[in-house]
């Protein structure tokens with residue numbers, strides 16, 4: 050057995066994302082000075098971020114709200130999903146793709162992944178369709194687009210609504226079209242560590258005016274709804290709205306707009322950096338990097354993962370994480386998915402879940418760990434690398450990581 054490299058290494062990491070340029074910082078300062086830290090109306094900052102997303106998606110209606118989770122709730126609400134409806138959701142996704150359905154009483158039906166990118170496909174969705182299926186939510190996982198052409202064809206055949214969760218995939222494309230421009234509704238988180246980040250925020254993009262206006266009523270009663278809602282049967286509701294105050298702050302809108310205006314450059318830099326990082330694993334037996342499918346391009350790159358096949362590599366995922374960490378690489382198990390191994394999907398019963406009668410709980414929230422085996426196996430083999438440091442040029446950091454990865458692989462391989 051080869052001795053591991055002696056010391057735990059420290060690599061200097063770039064500034065934590067989100068990083069903002071001076072222009073955005075000056076705009077935020079000005080908002081704070083003028084007491085414009087909230088917006089009940091539809092002021093220029095909110096119109097700007099919505100306009101940027103609407104243009105990016107080729108003319109959808111865009112509604113800015115306070116998180117991606119809120120945007121998903123508004124999407125499911127606006128599409129009319131409720132008790133008795135089944136919604137197909139990937140098991141490999143962040144919980145918010147599914148959890149807003151809990152508030153509406155619709156049942157999430159978890160679906161397996163098909164291959165190394167971890168996304169669902171028409172085949173894995175078809176396995177779970179029943180007469181009660183009303184909608185499909187797909188996540189463009191870690192920036193990898195789901196195969197939207199076949200998923201849209203499947204949805205058309207079965208009369209299903211399609212929601213795209215694009216929170217990991219700002220700027221990813223399928224056949225030249227951006228993700229988010231395919232389904233009936235698309236959601237982008239623009240919060241936290243996302244490539245486009247205002248700190249907290251979300252965008253709901255919809256094809257139909259009716260869905261946009263219903264979502265507006267749910268998220269922003271009174272002035273904003275009075276400015277936006279025009280359909281004769283909905284407009285009278287603007288005075289009270291439909292129960293939520295899920296408004297984005299103009300500060301978040303300005304910060305996210307600063308990123309959004311640089312989307313093409315951010316994607317270019319990230320793609321270049323991610324390629325250089327991942328090439329440090331190239332040629333190592335049993336370490337796989339999932340390349341985008343033909344016709345797909347990756348934006349976002351929310352998480353950068355490599356898959357370890359222990360039989361070929363001679364070591365497992367946990368061993369590689371341990372070795373990487375020893376050499377200063379902030380590697381970890383990906384935080385995303387599989388949902389079918391989380392609390393509420395394996396039998397935990399929130400005391401307030403009155404929208405779900407007992408038979409529904411038994412049918413939709415009682416998974417076993419071995420269900421959805423592809424998603425589970427992928428997650429058990431994935432190592433996540435801290436991709437959000439790669440959103441900016443970072444040559445010295447990349448060089449340090451590449452060297453550390455080489456040492457970690459040699460140590461893990463030598464110990465095998």
Ligand SMILES: Cc1ncc(COP(=O)(O)O)c(C=O)c1O
Nearest residue numbers: 116117118143145146216238240
């Ligand atoms: C795939 C996905 N969907 C939705 C969300 C929720 O977004 P937010 O944190 O803005 O509520 C996230 C957040 O990480 C996510 O990764």
